[in-house]
Amino acid sequence: xxxxxxxxxxxxxxxxxxxxxxxxxxxxxxxxxxxxxxxxxxxxxxxxxxxxxxxxxxxxxxxxxxxxxxxxxxxxxxxxxxxxxxxxxxxxxxxxxxxxxxxxxxxxxxxxxxxxxxxxxxxxxxxxxxxxxx
Numbered sequence: 001x002x003x004x005x006x007x008x009x010x011x012x013x014x015x016x017x018x019x020x021x022x023x024x025x026x027x028x029x030x031x032x033x034x035x036x037x038x039x040x041x042x043x044x045x046x047x048x049x050x051x052x053x054x055x056x057x058x059x060x061x062x063x064x065x066x067x068x069x070x071x072x073x074x075x076x077x078x079x080x081x082x083x084x085x086x087x088x089x090x091x092x093x094x095x096x097x098x099x100x101x102x103x104x105x106x107x108x109x110x111x112x113x114x115x116x117x118x119x120x121x122x123x124x125x126x127x128x129x130x131x132x133x134x
Contacts, residue, residue: 028120035131051123059113066110
């Protein structure tokens with residue numbers, strides 16, 4: 001296996017994990033919505049569902065942040081490379097390394113969003129189990 005194949009495999013699993021994580025976060029919000037109560041002022045979500053919902057929303061926000069940071073960082077890097085290409089002309093070598101720090105925030109957002117979905121589900125399960133035992 002070549003290094004490019006390793007990165008392709010990692011990208012596949014990262015993309016799949018992100019899709020599943022996003023679905024789980026939205027599903028947590030849907031479960032919370034199922035347990036809402038109607039009042040004259042409109043739908044009301046019980047206080048005990050507040051933290052599971054907040055964690056799911058944070059996870060979705062981190063999901064967006066991961067892709068926004070990744071796009072912005074790689075676009076900026078690409079523009080710098082294009083500028084260098086214009087300056088060097090035919091002397092430009094189209095083989096370079098991206099700085100490793102560029103992916104650190106993306107990786108941090110990736111693991112944080114998974115952590116927040118897991119936390120959301122732990123809190124949600126705690127609420128649901130306590131309601132079942134009432």
